[in-house]
Amino acid sequence: MSISTEAERAWLIVSDSSSDDEDEPYNIPARETFCQKYTSCRWITAYMCCSARLAQSTLRQCMGMAVIVMMMPLTGPEVTSSHSVTDNSTLPELVLQTPEFKWSSEFEGLILSSFSFGYVASPIIGGYVAGKYGGKVVITVSLIAGSIITLATPVATRALPMSLVILRAASGIFMGTIEPSIQCILSKWAPKLEKASLSSCAYAGGYTLLCVFPWVLLVFDFPRDNPRIKETEVKLITRSHRAAKKDWEMSWTLWWKILTSPAVWAICAACISHTWVTSWVMAYLPQYMKQILKYDVEENGILSSVPYAGRLLVGMVSGNISDRMLSWRLLSTANIRKTFQVVGCFGCAACMLLVGFIDDSNGTLALMLLIAGISLQNCTSVAFKINHLDIAPRFAGVIVGMTISCAMTVSLSAPLITSYVIKEGTRQEWQIIFYIVGAVNVVGAGVFVVFGKGTERDWAKEDT
Template structure:
């Protein structure tokens, strides 16, 4: 606890920092842009089925009818759930390299997407198998990217670089929802899978040609940029061959991220999986009839991720706030904000326009977490960031399984009061996670994460 108490009083980066190399045309920002398009395509591949499925199957009117409480007149939400990543993905990234793991993760997802029309023609079992295999490819991508940034992202540029690369997921959802609908309307549903799958394969070849795991092995990086990156990370990376599992699992700052990630995902699932159900069952509003409203929350989140990344690193670079203070503040905003609007959603009556506004604002504010707990793995243990992300995301998948079950058991009669209880629970969990992270998070490289247990202030 002595370390935790000391770090909050420590100014950011007392040591002289190497002169930064311009971002324009730099290898590290080229990596961020390629990663951006990779995650763009990954999420485009992920959401295309929800759009194409309308044309893939014949509507079953007997199944389509719902016995719900018609609290509001019908107006007429399929929003995708967050990514699922597991510990093996992070471990593989540390062993075979993030470049290969991320590249083949997207490539495999693209190939199986190209096979989706064939699988659909063969039968529903084949279709489910293909989509499950796609999920395996997607599952390794985020820890692979975290692993790469541990070698590529200078400490004072982490928020910017990671926010650029991961924001591709949000924009991919924004673009692919309406674009897939247009392709289905003017062409055929099969081309949704052929077009996005082919783009994913094309991206793979650019990725393998232009990217390397480390600055040392990059073919065209300038000497100045290589030295800038390596010198900024020289005291933060470990040369240990084995993974220090015991100190990792005993690390309080890591568990702060676990709790925050678990809590955030509970509210995320509630907002983007259960709240649309509330809007449909109670408000009688279906966002599928308006692609713009379906994509609006993701667009707001995309903007927030990009802007918050710039702001976070600006505050750290100008020594306005320490790293740990930035991570805590951005996490508090990104978790308490959605919790407030989640509770408010239970008191909007039949105002479906306000419901859409609350979803959009809540999802937008959640973008602050990308520069909060979401990249804190790189602050506390750059060398093991991929493994740490795998650990935290493994716990973060639990809300996706437990949350909907609890909500269903609490809403037998689909009354407003029952749904308010669901929202209160989710908001309380989010609030707890934000407070826990604020109390126990760290902004420094932990002693177990560097060679010789050298503590480096970040």
């Protein structure tokens, strides 16, 4: 079931409603059983987007723990003029702790920021290319390139430490294209009443290279390109779509309207807040757990990953609740998005502020608050993160790319500020950082609540 002409792709442009008051009735999707729904082609597409997102997150956040391990002392024999390392009888007495890598706090901050250096511009390019040619090929190339770069990192770092910064930046360039490409795919696959649940699944997410093969086989840019899709599912997806009169393109006039739209900048502010906090968590959560909570490296590695399981659960539950609220018309789309944004940001801010007052004597409480705060932040996965699909579904990929690029530029400061503040690793120093994290959350929520919208903007409907 393939599309042979551009005219047949006309149904791909999503239109939810035309005014802020959302007077138009919602289309109720056809009845599906539980198994039919969650094994459908649109949900398989969401699962694969989740795997791509998980691969991206893995490559992005692995360095926070890796830096700690790379700078750990190694056990080895001490070589002196009076002892030979070949004398087995003396080896037990000649053990010396020697770290393989010893970096300054500033260079460590540079390493933890380097991924973001590459991430800054590529989302805009990735969003534009995905919007023009489809997100599948963009993500495929990015996954392969990111895998190769990461596999080469250990050898290159031992040869030249600065190569770690360069390769992390290169990895960021390719990984930055994934999120806007996912938005392009979801803009064509997500029915109106499943936007939140499909998106939260896609954003819920080591094995990066293994993702490539199922991705190529199971994901398609357009629903009608999928040979396994049933006509009933095509109708369900396209029920709230309207025909496009022109091919997809971007004019300077349209760019100006996007750049001067308060709704776009509301998303951008929320994205900056979310990305700054996420960048900090990925880079410095393991270090905080080591310095303040006194966890050893094995416990640190396991416990640092627990909040991400919480994010997965919160994201999936939020998506389901959001879609139900929309189908029951309890609130408008805009108010639903703003509600989840406030819950996510204020919940995260409150937990982080409390953590700043806790030392290792109450480590379990601090850990629980960290898990709760980082998990609650993922309520925003059904707020600003999918708001592009509400206000401008035709150009969701480009807008996502633009907002991510802005956010990554600002978030470059997160590791640098932290490395500047954290000199001795005291609780008072970390408390300052938690104050900053809380303030960033609150500002992001406030701007989104004031300027955010829930319906398609007039400029997004125009034939541009």
